Amino acid sequence: GKKAPKPALRKEEQKSEDISNVFVLDQFVEFPSKDGFEISLDMTVEFELLPKNIAWIYRSYGDLPAVVDKIIMPQILSVSRMKGSAYGAKDFIVGEGREKFQNDLTEALDRVLNERKIKIHGALIRHVNVPMQILDPIQQASLAIETDLTNKEKQNTAKKQAELNTELSMIQQRGEQVAQETEKMKAEIQAEQEKQVAEINADTLKQTALIEKTIAEVKAEKTKRMGKAEADAFKLVEGEKAVGSQLKVKAFNDPMAYNLWTFANTLNPDIKIRVVHAGDGTLWTDLDKTQFGNVGGAKLLQEKK
Structure with missing residues (x-):
């Protein structure tokens, strides 16, 4: 060797x-x-x-x-x-x-x-x-195996790519679905908010009306009670006045005397009394001598002259 x-x-x-x-x-x-x-x-x-x-x-x-x-x-x-x-x-x-x-x-x-x-x-x-007599077949077999593995790997890669594309498509669809659901939820929330606002406004108006009604009822009751109180007071005062008048009449022991006394009390303190002496049928002519010559019948007589 x-x-x-x-x-x-x-x-x-x-x-x-x-x-x-x-x-x-x-x-x-x-x-x-x-x-x-x-x-x-x-x-x-x-x-x-x-x-x-x-x-x-x-x-x-x-x-x-x-x-x-x-x-x-x-x-x-x-x-x-x-x-x-x-x-x-x-x-x-x-x-x-x-x-x-x-x-x-x-x-x-x-x-x-x-x-x-x-x-x-x-x-x-x-x-x-x-030796080439064994190396070449082994290399060819290895090459075939490697080629087969490469093809399988390519198939797996293509399969994975298809799965990835499917996943990406599903993700995109899910994203669009989520966006639609989000818009729907936003619309529902807005509608619910508007409904709640309307209910609150209606309830507020209702409460306001009830309060105004209560105020009106209180005012009416107040007016009623004030009127009754004033009427009762007037009745009481006038009743007392009547009782006082009765006592005064009773004190004079003569209604006419009481009337004269009342009349005298109502006269003007500055009133003056004059005594005019006149003969029969000469009253109106003698009034010229007094300050009453321009009133009543004396004035009419003067106009006829």
């Missing part, structure tokens, strides 16, 4: 205080698969020599190139062949099988080399060479 190229070794930058000597080994490995196909892997192995173990490693195996040639490379080839022969060629092409092989290889290398005080951090498969 082909001779494997010499591995390339490089030192990684220090990652922490506890990891001071981390190296990366790039190696090309060949082995037969479970189904008899020749498989070649381009892999990168990351390993570490702990400071506390370096002296022992150098005494046991020599310097770093010697450690790689005597210990690490043989174990990589041995473990790769052992683990790789348990996988079919297809497993190194399909992602899941390839990842599983990579994890198994890392765990096995770490377990074996840890006994020699060498720490394995990881084994990364970068490239796999598989």
